[in-house]
Amino acid sequence: MIAVIISEVDYQPINCSFYDLLEEAATLQKRVLIKYFSDDKLMEEIDSIKNLYIESKQEFMILGAGKIIRLDKIISIDGVELKNFHP
DSSP, rough: OOOOOOOSOOOOOOOHHHHHHHHHHHHHTTTEEEEEEHHHHEEEEEEEEEEEEEEEEEEEEETTTTEEGGGGEEEEEETTEEGSSOO
């Protein structure tokens, strides 16, 4: 079963340098600690990033286990916080 993390809140594009970190992890199929918000709850996953994609002008990642997370819901990847990267 694939869980999709999509919110009705407008999408906020993420910083390009942070996106590069996601691409690197996806390319290497490296398992990473991902912290993100889902329905205003802090969630954590340890998984690989299978793919990054855009749909309806929103960016998403698919994890190795099939979970889909909208990129602007990410708090951090392996301790590197998105908030420290300015748009």
